[in-house]
Amino acid sequence: MGAISLEELGLDPDMVSDPFLGALKLRLRDSRIKYMRIYEDNSLTFGLFCFPAGATIPLHNHPGMTVFSRLLFGRLRVSAYDWLVQPPAPIVAGAAAARMVCNAVVDHASDPLVLFPASGGNLHEFVAETPCAVLDLLTPPYEPPERNCTYYRVQRPPLTWPVGGPGGRKVPGSRAPAVGDVVELEVFEPPDSFEVVSGLYPGDPVT
Numbered sequence: 513m514g515a516i517s518l519e520e521l522g523l524d525p526d527m528v529s530d531p532f533l534g535a536l537k538l539r540l541r542d543s544r545i546k547y548m549r550i551y552e553d554n555s556l557t558f559g560l561f562c563f564p565a566g567a568t569i570p571l572h573n574h575p576g577m578t579v580f581s582r583l584l585f586g587r588l589r590v591s592a593y594d595w596l597v598q599p600p601a602p603i604v605a606g607a608a609a610a611r612m613v614c615n616a617v618v619d620h621a622s623d624p625l626v627l628f629p630a631s632g633g634n635l636h637e638f639v640a641e642t643p644c645a646v647l648d649l650l651t652p653p654y655e656p657p658e659r660n661c662t663y664y665r666v667q668r669p670p671l672t673w674p675v676g677g678p679g680g681r682k683v684p685g686s687r688a689p690a691v692g693d694v695v696e697l698e699v700f701e702p703p704d705s706f707e708v709v710s711g712l713y714p715g716d717p718v719t
């Protein structure tokens with residue numbers, strides 16, 4: 513993953529120094545993420561996710577899968593969790609405890625990330641701080657119903673009232689999670705604003 517060049521993928525090396533130029537060249541519009549499939553067979557899925565600035569892939573799982581991700585240009589915040597107790601089957605309803613294992617901004621100089629079925633941050637969220645592109649390899653691929661993608665969010669405790677009751681100022685019940693924190697993750701339906709459209713892979717073919 514680390515050795516593949518931008519040129520081989522049909523991308524312009526200038527995108528590293530100017531991610532906004534990258535967004536223009538990749539024709540990224542509004543908040544939609546573009547996915548370009550590079551190669552797929554029974555054992556793996558290999559593709560390219562291209563993000564406009566601010567776009568988010570909500571927290572989701574990769575049940576029984578190993579995933580390699582490499583940031584090619586731009587900056588991307590990666591937040592990742594592992595279940596505190598590995599469930600025998602994917603959690604598709606309700607909530608369960610998970611520990612945050614990663615909360616970092618990666619760029620083109622970062623090593624490729626790898627996550628495993630029960631470690632390394634099997635559940636992750638991507639937030640694009642600038643336009644960016646991620647090379648993504650999943651093995652084995654998603655294959656519903658047994659290897660389906662489920663979305664989650666951190667369950668927030670209810671807002672609490674300061675002394676003085678509801679006439680007082682509302683204060684948040686919690687701070688943002690940090691690495692090492694244990695939180696409850698609940699299943700949720702991603703918002704309509706989350707949209708991934710497909711694009712044509714411009715690089716060298718993989719066979």
Ligand SMILES: [Fe+2]
Pocket residue numbers: 572574579636
């Ligand atoms: Fe993912």
